[in-house]
Amino acid sequence: MDQQQILARIAEMVDAEKTLRESLASGAIDEATERARLGALERDLDQCWDLLRRRRAAAEFGGDPGAVRARPAAQVENYQS
Structure with a gap:
């Protein structure tokens, strides 16, 4: 999934959230x-x-954004701010 596809998916989910509300x-x-x-x-x-965010960071610092994969929801949800 490239950056544009991720952004399109985010936009779809935001629309779905509005529809739910x-x-x-x-x-x-x-x-x-x-x-x-x-x-x-x-x-x-x-x-x-x-x-x-991780794909953008990889690109910025010389990594391969295409190698970055989605993390499990449990891992992402347990981040501390």
């Missing part, structure tokens, strides 16, 4: 469904942002 507001889904779907979406977004 609109569905909750309109009563089309309940809060439990929204929470479950948003949780999965947020994990996927975190993975994409992590992958994008």
Whole structure:
């Protein structure tokens, strides 16, 4: 997956997040469904942002961005700020 594909995937997920919030507001889904779907979406977004940052860093510092792979969600989710 190249940088443009990652950014396109992020944009898709942001749109999906908006749709979920609109569905909750309109009563089309309940809060439990929204929470479950948003949780999965947020994990996927975190993975994409992590992958994008690491690929950019590899390119900046002479590495091969194509060799950088997505990390498991559990690893990305347990980062400390």
